[in-house]
Amino acid sequence: MKFFFDEAQRLHNPVNFLSSGAAQPNPEQPGRVQALLDGAKAAGLTQSATEDHGMGPIGRVHSAEYVHFLRHIYKRWQRIEGASPEVIPNIHPDRRTVSYPKSAVGQAGFHMADTACPISEHTFHSAYWSAQTAISATNDVLAGAHASYALCRPPGHHAFADLAGGFCFFNNSAIAAAHLKQNGLRAAVVDVDLHHGNGTQGIFYADPDVLTVSVHADPIRYYPFFWGHAHERGEGDALGTNLNLPLKMGTGDEGFLEALDRGLERVQDFGADIIVVALGLDAFEGDPFGGLSVSEQGFAEIGKRFARMDMPCVMVQEGGYLCDELGDNLTAFMNGFQGV
Ligand SMILES: [Zn+2]
Numbered sequence: 001m002k003f004f005f006d007e008a009q010r011l012h013n014p015v016n017f018l019s020s021g022a023a024q025p026n027p028e029q030p031g032r033v034q035a036l037l038d039g040a041k042a043a044g045l046t047q048s049a050t051e052d053h054g055m056g057p058i059g060r061v062h063s064a065e066y067v068h069f070l071r072h073i074y075k076r077w078q079r080i081e082g083a084s085p086e087v088i089p090n091i092h093p094d095r096r097t098v099s100y101p102k103s104a105v106g107q108a109g110f111h112m113a114d115t116a117c118p119i120s121e122h123t124f125h126s127a128y129w130s131a132q133t134a135i136s137a138t139n140d141v142l143a144g145a146h147a148s149y150a151l152c153r154p155p156g157h158h159a160f161a162d163l164a165g166g167f168c169f170f171n172n173s174a175i176a177a178a179h180l181k182q183n184g185l186r187a188a189v190v191d192v193d194l195h196h197g198n199g200t201q202g203i204f205y206a207d208p209d210v211l212t213v214s215v216h217a218d219p220i221r222y223y224p225f226f227w228g229h230a231h232e233r234g235e236g237d238a239l240g241t242n243l244n245l246p247l248k249m250g251t252g253d254e255g256f257l258e259a260l261d262r263g264l265e266r267v268q269d270f271g272a273d274i275i276v277v278a279l280g281l282d283a284f285e286g287d288p289f290g291g292l293s294v295s296e297q298g299f300a301e302i303g304k305r306f307a308r309m310d311m312p313c314v315m316v317q318e319g320g321y322l323c324d325e326l327g328d329n330l331t332a333f334m335n336g337f338q339g340v
Helices: 031-042 064-078 104-111 123-142 172-182 198-204 253-270 296-308 326-338
Strands: 002-005 016-019 022-025 046-049 147-150 187-191 210-217 242-247 274-279 313-317
Touching: 002 031, 002 123, 031 046, 031 326, 046 123, 064 104, 064 123, 123 147, 123 172, 123 313, 172 187, 172 198, 172 210, 172 274, 172 313, 187 198, 187 253, 198 210, 198 242, 210 253, 242 253, 253 296, 296 326
Parallel strands: 002 046, 002 147, 147 313, 187 210, 187 274, 210 242, 274 313
Antiparallel strands: 016 022
């Protein structure tokens, strides 16, 4: 199996985020890349160069206004006297359907859901190449590979069409799914990250052609709070094409796999041709977030479950934070998938 990555994805280097109001070191560190590279190689995957497919596939998912904001906001922010080194919003509109602001501060509030997605000098560049990595892996599968892995960093599943959030800027999994749809395929996104894939849900919420499934820690008392509940099922023609499977905090392998099985059953019923795995590894029992308790063996089992679907898979890296086992968990997933 091939995997894709571009060195530009290491450049984004966020410093802080606010956790319960306190500034903490941002966990979405460039060092994650090395662990994931090692993990992919240990599973026998071979690296291929990410190719530049331009803004077209990104523009299918994200608004022009938002892309323009991401591209230019860092320089605009630097012109504000006394502003922070990183772009961090300090205002959020009560409702986002009112007037679009002209000011950099106003737009930061409009386009950034929280303080966990600070924008610095290289953010746009890294996020752009992370998205290109997802598109390159998708094209690999479109060209006939059974599966392909996109080592995406920064991650993407919390980004909506015009809103960054939770370490995410461009929604790589959604861009992959939209690219598959554009190529006439019926795609299902199955998100196994610790956190609900709220951006992906939002992007396809009214789209009956893309199924979104997410297994995650119950958002009733956990990020992203406002999305990820079982009653959110899609809208209009797409009612029933979003399935949320929230789990009690601390759930281990057994409960996680039961929920995943339900999600994969839905993928079958939907008649999907292809799966986009939104591959977070932060449900791990030793992850710094500590929300769920999936073991290394659990990730191998998750990989096996996807293999059993006998469908092409585009695997897109989402979360999973620095701990000694981060790379090993990726290896375990890939080994499980490849039947090693
Ligand atoms: Zn996560």
